[in-house]
Amino acid sequence: MNRRSLLAFGLGAGALAAASPALGQNFVAQALQSALGEGQRFTATTLADLARLLSKRAYQAPSSELPEPFNALNYEQYIGIRAQPGAVLWNNEGRGFTVEPLHRGFAFGSAVSLYVVEDGIVRRVIYDRSRFDYGSLKVPATLPDLGFSGFKVFGDPQNGRQREVAIFQGATFFRSSARGQNLGVMARGLTLKAGDPKGEEFPLFRAYWIEQPAARTDNLVIHALLDSESVTGAYRFTLRTGDVSIIDTEITLFPRAPVENWGVAGMTSTFLFGPNDRRNVDDLRPAVYESGGLQIHNGNDEWIWRPLSNPETLQISAFVDPAPKGFGLIQRDRDSAAFQDDDQNFERRPSLWIEPIGDWSPGLVQLVEIPTESEINDNVLTYWRPKQPLQPGADVSVAYRQFWCWQPPERAPLAQVTSTRVGRGRTATARRFAVDFTGDMLRPAQTAAELKAMLSSATGVVSNLRLWPYPERKLYRVGFELEPGNETACELRLVLEAGGKPLSETWLYRWTP
Structure with a gap:
């Protein structure tokens, strides 16, 4: 089905749904297959049309139901599930990247569709029980198509081996790192209603299309379809690896409903305690945090450093800016003596720096600090919040570059x-x-x-x-x-x-x- 057929499908969907309840319930799956499913030719324009079409219909949450034993896994059981070598995309093909589909379970119950694009044609990645090692779990001999929870990307070949360079899993969350680092700060595809009294809205990626990488390339292109109660969107990620991992993100959003508090280029991290904030801490380590502060290079060419904290009550800070030049959550402490943690190695966590591409509208960098008593909780959130709210019928496009690095690429000539x-x-x-x-x-x-x-x-x-x-x-x-x-x-x-x-x-x- 080409783009014109997709639009016709969308215009007739209301009548079809009324005649067939099943089609109404599975409209997203039907639209995915009709537009960019198995055998279809992939174009970014068709993905945007698909997101626009979905924005004109009521939100339908994806299935989170799982059969036993996957519906009650603990963390140890879940991480024991591993993909077999045959399940890894482009394994042993000499390409610059391989991709490992991730199983559903534990905190990752929502089903995500995975597709690859080879020579411009879409091929669906189908779940197969035999392609996973389930560890100690007792798994039925046959299983339905469960879909996936996301995927890991391996690349940056060194001495014949590839390292894990990115992971896309859960809602619109994804991570990356520079060479020699552990995973840490986590990016968000979209932030909606953070800190609102009625609660935050968490959008999700319904499907990914991963373009087949060329041989020995350092460039991987990933497309994604975003969906939520208030917004749909078409995303393009261009991942480049090396000493620093760079992800260019291009977004087009299609609002379903008005949203005043929304943000792009969002990221979350952990700050439990440090030299500036050791409230009620009894810990042999001198500090526990993935990021030490928020750095901003604002439109007035001022460089700002805002140390993070773990407050007693929710704290929301706003840094108004007509045209930001960059911002991010930064880890400046690279000496292990600052943390004395031989397991977590916080000194090796990445900094994440955002560089706008094109003109951004006026707005503010918003920082949310949430009280926590656990180092496993991401209690710090920052993002760019545009001044203009989202409105149905008004598409919004934004682009930016992420640097997953040891230090931001641009440093001020200042102390x-x-x-x-x-x-x-x-x-x-x-x-x-x-x-x-x-x-x-x-x-x-x-x-x-x-x-x-x-x-x-x-x-x-x-x-x-x-x-x-x-x-x-x-x-x-x-x-x-x-x-x-x-x-x-x-x-x-x-x-x-x-x-x-x-x-x-x-x-x-x-x-x-």
Whole structure:
């Protein structure tokens, strides 16, 4: 069925559904097969038409029902299920990538359709019981087509072996990493209603189309169909591997309903405790976090560093920007001594940096920090929230580049914040801060006479401001105390200046009791 036939199918779907309840219930599956299923020719235009068609119908959640024993798996049982070598796409074909389909179960109950595109033609990846090793599970001799929960991508060949470079699994979540790193921060295809009192809406990818990679390539193209109660969308991911993994993301959204709080280029990470926030912690490790802070390069060419925290109550921060140049959750601590964790190796978790492609409309970088008592919970979320809400009938297109890296590709010619420590002050309510700035520009001796620490707080009272220079380490330490009084939150701002110009990035911090 070509594009014109798909549109005709969509226009007649209401009458067909009324005559056949079964078609109404399976409309998504019918549309997928008719537009971009087995034997069809794949085009990005057809995928966008399919997403547009679905946006004009009521949302139908995918099936999450699973037969025994997959409907009650624990984590250990689930990770014991592994694909056989014969189930890995393009295995032993000498291509730059291979793809491993992932089984459903545990927290990944929703069915996802997988397709490959070979010479422009769609081929469906069919679930087959014999293509998985189930470990200790007792599995029936025959199983229906269960679909998949997602897939892993292996690439970046080194010494004849490929490493895991990405995983797409669960809702619209996906991860990647640079060479030599562990997986950590997680990206989102779309963020809807985060922090809303009525609850967040989690869209999902209903299907993926993976283009067959060329021999020994470092480039893999993945298409996806997004679906949710409020929005549908067509996605194109272009993954490139090497010392840094880069994912270019191109999105076209088709709203079903108005949505004011929405965001793109979203990512989640974990911050349990660190030198700036050890509230109620009894742990032999000095710190536990995947990302230490939010970095922003805003449209005014200001570089911002906002240390993360694990607050007592939900905290939502907004950084208004007419045209962002980049932002991301960054892990700056690369010394294992900062964490002393021989299992998790937080110092090897990736930073994720977003670089807009094209003009982004005015909006804000939104940061959500959620209280948690467990390091397995992603309690930090950040994303770009456009000023304009989503409206039915108004398609929205956005593009951006993700850098999964050791450090962002662009670094400001400014001193960076390398440490934020917070502790008890001179009174029962005061808090003492020590902020370290490090950079080559802090080495000259004359800097000490010219440099000033510009500190302010929107509420509360700051005092006892002191500056300790350590030029041999290219480091300046700023110390001060905050007396919050009866305030429930204090917004602090600190930057080093010399000759009236910034010598450091801007340190922002929200203190809460």
